[in-house]
Amino acid sequence: MTRPLLAVDARDPGAVLDALRVALEGGPAVAPRTDDRVPVDLPGVVPQAVSLGVETSGSGGRPGRVALSPVAALAGAAAADGALAGPGQWVLALPAHYVAGLNVLVRSLAAGTEPALLAPGHFDVGAFVAAAGRLDHPVRSSPLVPAPLAGAPDVAEAAPAVADVMRRFDALLVGGQATPAPLVERARRLGVTVVRTYGSSETSGGCVYDGVPVGRTRVEVVDGQVELAGPSLAEGYLDDPERTAAAFVVRDGLRWYRTGDAGAVSSDGVLTVSGRLDDVIVSGGEKVSLGVVERVVREQPGLADAVVVRAAHARWGEVPVVVTDAAPPAPTSADGLAALRSAVAAVVGRAAAPDRIVRVDTVPLLASGKPDRVALTRLVADLAAS
Known part of the structure; x- marks a missing residue:
């Protein structure tokens, strides 16, 4: 059994949201893109279990598309809700073709709330604060990457009204790259709740918050490599069985994703990631x-x-x-x-x-x-x- 895979222009986050709603209900799967050219390596159909083809960042020089099922995407949303203040309203301040941005849309659909969508492009603190001011749900969250977060404390310190808006977020989720500890501490001193997340497209986004696995996620370190298991794991990579077999393994009856990251787990179960093995x-x-x-x-x-x-x-x-x-x-x-x-x-x-x-x-x-x-x-x- 298969279903069609539709390319959707991620420069229109609203269009991605609409297509994703249909995909999660069993309609055509979605592959968000960022230009007018449909990638030549994008398959026309995918297995019925796949609802979303997520473009990986290519930060290691090898981009691809991760195949996510609706079960995995919604399991990631449920885990986030359980670890935070519950289902709520989100600001989309990241690209809608990568997993952190797509998670905002999935979690909004799961919660039945309308996300505040920022226009794609350069991050603007003022636009972000304005979008946050339009939220009307008592539970509010947004993912960011460290670079945008870095400018927020400066603006908040200069404008008390901005600081008030930032403090109204139940969580600003920061992941995707190393976040300097002084930046996190500075934001927290302003009363802003910052949560460091760890995960990837292969795990439906962040599944470890401040070093602690969320939901039913499990973490182990095998031969120095961080491995993750749980219901939010991807099906694999679209049209790339060799890469899928190398990244996803079965051990002790569980399916694990081999992250390629070096790390350690403390005696009380807190994960520390020290960098890429490569x-x-x-x-x-x-x-x-x-x-x-x-x-x-x-x-x-x-x-x-x-x-x-x-x-x-x-x-x-x-x-x-x-x-x-x-x-x-x-x-x-x-x-x-x-x-x-x-x-x-x-x-x-x-x-x-x-x-x-x-x-x-x-x-x-x-x-x-x-x-x-x-x-x-x-x-x-x-x-x-x-």
């Missing part, structure tokens, strides 16, 4: 996780949005390099680099100290808002060769 470099004979280095770098003044990538080095093999588009006084000078190296070395070790800081006019982003690490790694290599 972002580990060997520098001077020592293993260094670029994700861990980036977390420390982003906690330094002026580098909240910095990105850490790998670069070849004649002596050490590979080294971490910091890329930032922050304007001065970001620590891009020799003294600033020395201070940054000391700060990183104190936490992670000398081998993890960044080799240099590269300043760019603009950090290239994927459509999801995540840094394009593949492009940045290539840029750093090209600069070294020139």
Whole structure:
């Protein structure tokens, strides 16, 4: 049994919402897209169990489409409701073709509420606050990525009315990339409830909140890799059985998703993710996780949005390099680099100290808002060769 798969222009979030409503009720499945060209690799039909083809970010250089069933999508919504303040109203401030944005639409449909939809494009704090002011449900939530959240405390501190609106959210869910701890603490000092989420398209979005699995999600670390199980897991990847078989495994009678992330679970069940398994470099004979280095770098003044990538080095093999588009006084000078190296070395070790800081006019982003690490790694290599 199959059903049609329809491409829907995600630049019109309302159209995605309407198509998704039909898909969850058993109609044609939905594949949100961002341009007028239907992808050539998009199948015309999908298995009956699939209602949504979610585009992955491609942050690792290999985008694809994850096949979600209505059971998985709605299980993710139910888990979120149970972990937060219950079903409510949402602001859509993220792209409607990636799972975090689609979750807003799914959760709104499940709750029977009307989401506030922001126009796609550059995030504007004022527009976000205006949309939040239009919410009329007592339970209010919205997902964000760290970059938009970074500007919110500045606006809130300058305008008490804005701070009041931000505080009325039961939760601002922040995920998708490392979120600097000082940013979270600053928002919380203003009375803004920030929840750090962890998950992916393969898990119907965030399924671990502040390190704790939500709903019926289970977390294990196998050979250093984080694995997730539960009813929100995807069916696999559209038309990619080899990738599906590599990412989803059955163990102890449960189906698990192998995330590719390195992590650990504490004795009280709290998950800590230290970075991608494939972002580990060997520098001077020592293993260094670029994700861990980036977390420390982003906690330094002026580098909240910095990105850490790998670069070849004649002596050490590979080294971490910091890329930032922050304007001065970001620590891009020799003294600033020395201070940054000391700060990183104190936490992670000398081998993890960044080799240099590269300043760019603009950090290239994927459509999801995540840094394009593949492009940045290539840029750093090209600069070294020139």
